[in-house]
Amino acid sequence: MLCFALLAAAVVADFPGGNVGRADWVSPDHLRIAVEGQSDQDGRNRQANWYYFRLDGVKGRELTVELTDLVGEYNYTPGTYSVTKDTHPVYSYDNERWTHLEATEWNDDAKELAFRLTPERDTVWIAHTPPYTLTNLEQLESDFADREYLLRGITGWTVEGRPIPLWTISEAAQDAPVIWLMFRQHAWESGTSWTADGGLRFLLGDSEEATRLRRQAVWKVFPVGDPDGLQIGGVRFNVHGYDLNRNWDAIHPKLTPEIAAQHRAVKVWIERGRRIDFFLAVHNTETSEYIQGSAEHRALTDRFRSELTASSSFQETRAEPRYWSAPPASDQKGRMSVGRGLHSEFGIPAMLMENRVSRHPKLDGRFRTIQDWQTLGAALFRAAARTVAGAER
DSSP: OOEEEETTEEEEOOSTTOBOOOEEEEETTEEEEEOOOBOOTTSOSOBOOOOEEEEESOTTOOEEEEEEOOOEEETTEEEEOSOOTTOOOEEESSSSSOEEOSOOEEETTTTEEEEEEOOSSSEEEEESSOOOOHHHHHHHHHHTTTOTTEEEEEEEEOTTSOEEEEEEEOOSOTTSOEEEEEEOSSTTOHHHHHHHHHHHHHHTSSSHHHHHHHHHOEEEEESOSOHHHHHHTOOSBOTTSOBTTSBTTSOOTTTOHHHHHHHHHHHHHHHTTOOOOEEEEEEEESSOOEEEEEGGGHHHHHHHHHHHHHHSSOOOOSSSOOEEOSSOSOOOTTOBOHHHHHHHHHOOOEEEEEEEOSOBGGGTTBOOOHHHHHHHHHHHHHHHHHHHHHHHO
């Protein structure tokens, strides 16, 4: 157990998804916590953008908490960091309802983030973004276990032996359009899981609209791409250190079984003569928000971007939309994303979507709540359906 005590106060992270580095009590009311981070298989590209811990014995203390050791590396560029002045922690007294801290202090010289909190209860949880663990996914699955139009499959197993789920949702004819959606390839990106949760709850619901969408298309959904990461509090890489959205051109069944299983599911589907009309992998970033797809399927990507922008909180942050071409510009193995990989190998219309976790201009400058993420998810499913329907006409 990770536990550092002072005067009956403790820092704990021995629960699903928990992650904390060294914790030092400077004084009874001043705590410095290093963000542990995670590096890749070569000890490079350290990411320090997931922390999730509990403070015990702190009721009524006027706490100052400083998050340290934030500097890492991204895409082999040293000196980058993801926890910034724009990413405010969330806190909870029950580990279910989460609130963003409105005020933080950023030390640009030391690259450290500080916040103050006087807990109203003896125990308080702190996290980078509202956590979504395998327990949440199990609850979602339980809530809709009796739906006849939901097929809950397992497409493979992680490094540590956890199942990789693939859900099929449909009341459509066999020749109907097919929409594939993928969430949570990177363990820190909990907003994508809340997005999936909201979208799936909508699609599996009893409304006339949901029924129409189930009859309109076959929905294939990877609700979580890195189950191990969700359990152990990972950041961006699997247990062997491989980025699950950067190795779709260098798949290894032992080192990246998660990619191998998901890739096999898509390949088998295509080899059986089934169509794929739309594929989207959903991600989170700190301050950017955009949709990117292949230049070959630019019209479909633009249609989806337009549909989602008009009907949700999504808002592109790039001045001009970007598109990738096949083959990729770099021939360095192990750098290809799922979208580029599937497009390059099978020619399917695959896209990448990034959603920001910082304050959002379409939400009056506030942070997205869990409900906001879920609402975005329902809008995403609707927009995907309208996009495919438009392409069919």
